Amino acid sequence: MAIMTKGQTGLTGNTAIAYAMKQINPDVCAAYPITPSTAIIEDFSSYVADGAVDTELITVESEHSAMSACIGAAAAGARVMTATSAQGLALMWEMLYIASGMRFPIVIANVNRALSAPINIHCDHSDSMGARDSGWIQLYSETVQEAYDNFIQAVRIAENEKVLLPVMVCFDGFITSHAIENISLLDDSEVRRFIGEYRPKHYLLDTDNPITYGAMTLQDTYIEFKHQQSQAMTRAKDVAIEVGREFGKEFGRTYGLMETYRLDDAEVAIVILNSAAGTTKVAVDELRKQGKKVGILRPRLFRPFPFREIADALKNVKAVAILDRADSMNGFGGPLFNEVRSALYELDARPRVISRIYGLGGRDYKVKDALEVFADLKKIAETGKVETLQKYITL
Amino acid sequence: MDNRKELPLGGVIPKGGTAHDYSTGGWRKLKPVLDTERCTNCLICWVMCPDSAVITQDGKMIGFDMEHCKGCGICAVECPDKVKAIKMEEEAG
Numbered sequence: 001m002a003i004m005t006k007g008q009t010g011l012t013g014n015t016a017i018a019y020a021m022k023q024i025n026p027d028v029c030a031a032y033p034i035t036p037s038t039a040i041i042e043d044f045s046s047y048v049a050d051g052a053v054d055t056e057l058i059t060v061e062s063e064h065s066a067m068s069a070c071i072g073a074a075a076a077g078a079r080v081m082t083a084t085s086a087q088g089l090a091l092m093w094e095m096l097y098i099a100s101g102m103r104f105p106i107v108i109a110n111v112n113r114a115l116s117a118p119i120n121i122h123c124d125h126s127d128s129m130g131a132r133d134s135g136w137i138q139l140y141s142e143t144v145q146e147a148y149d150n151f152i153q154a155v156r157i158a159e160n161e162k163v164l165l166p167v168m169v170c171f172d173g174f175i176t177s178h179a180i181e182n183i184s185l186l187d188d189s190e191v192r193r194f195i196g197e198y199r200p201k202h203y204l205l206d207t208d209n210p211i212t213y214g215a216m217t218l219q220d221t222y223i224e225f226k227h228q229q230s231q232a233m234t235r236a237k238d239v240a241i242e243v244g245r246e247f248g249k250e251f252g253r254t255y256g257l258m259e260t261y262r263l264d265d266a267e268v269a270i271v272i273l274n275s276a277a278g279t280t281k282v283a284v285d286e287l288r289k290q291g292k293k294v295g296i297l298r299p300r301l302f303r304p305f306p307f308r309e310i311a312d313a314l315k316n317v318k319a320v321a322i323l324d325r326a327d328s329m330n331g332f333g334g335p336l337f338n339e340v341r342s343a344l345y346e347l348d349a350r351p352r353v354i355s356r357i358y359g360l361g362g363r364d365y366k367v368k369d370a371l372e373v374f375a376d377l378k379k380i381a382e383t384g385k386v387e388t389l390q391k392y393i394t395l
Numbered sequence: 396m397d398n399r400k401e402l403p404l405g406g407v408i409p410k411g412g413t414a415h416d417y418s419t420g421g422w423r424k425l426k427p428v429l430d431t432e433r434c435t436n437c438l439i440c441w442v443m444c445p446d447s448a449v450i451t452q453d454g455k456m457i458g459f460d461m462e463h464c465k466g467c468g469i470c471a472v473e474c475p476d477k478v479k480a481i482k483m484e485e486e487a488g
Contacts, residue, residue: 102406209410211407212407212408213405215407224402225406232404
């Protein structure tokens, strides 16, 4: 129990990430603040001003420049991190692909917020879901504790020589970023020992070994570089498992590809990301008290997408609802729905699957909303028939 | 290319001075032609050439590095008005 209570305090998600950044002490942070991630850089800039870190903090004029400066610093050989949300991530778009294509292990905290228009500053996942094909590893976090733990693990995953890809740590705007939760902090020395030193194989400041970054590749080699990148993304799954296991061994909190909650004997299940899983757990507990076999699957690693493990976890349920806090605007459900449903296709006996889109722009998702979805699922499990494949809830 | 699987990650070129191996002369549409009788060897073209494609020997302008000259014509423009020793001509088909 000593480990459980060590460093126990109350922090918001943003403060916890800023504190993790202080403990990691990156070489460079280039950032442009945006709600609801602002406090991360605000707090971190205090650490820089107080001399608590050695980081070169570059204040830039836009998020496009922030990511560009991160890429430049990573090319120079620095350990680099930043934070953003919504329009900020959208403005980084072009550079996200360059960071991943150039294989720079940059770490970003993305505090999930809705994309305009209409303008909105509250939580949904349309920002990071839009970046799901950008070649960044994505970790989703239910709580402040998990956001903090994920952020520290992200450094190890990104810099692993089998991976060398940037990592995006996502958690819910305002719900997780601004609410104070109980959290166990690690010691600075524990964090530094866990992440180790960053030693890039090639870097521009190594003047004894001059190199070129950003050379043109055409029909003769471009596809080989993308193939390397794709294989690295596939390998990132096992590395995330290894790092999550080692983190657990060291600090008592083990992480895997996903969290399952009362799923083992469940007949119906909800698949949901981030903080809304907590709300859903309350609904599950209520229904379990009534003897109903309900459960939850909360993916933690979304990129790479652990399709086999997710299919295996859901293979015995009769009906599953995939709840997306983002719409792919394709007339066919949200991004999580499409990928989970596709993962289930390999099963011989597939559960029935429905798409529900909830909570866009920070609309509350309540226990009663989860209960309604479970009621729909119960009917589908009994009849084997899906009446409404996809719909918006929490309207 | 036989060793595509060993290509350095992220498209990095892990050695220096490789720009020399890149034959930008293939982009050329017009080529510079030097009139050695008019040339005063002021070397303004050598200073202005963006591709370092003006070749000199013993302080004198002796011609162009056609492997790297992109045919931009800056040398012909910068050659002093009273001299005009460089003319841009169509590349021979």
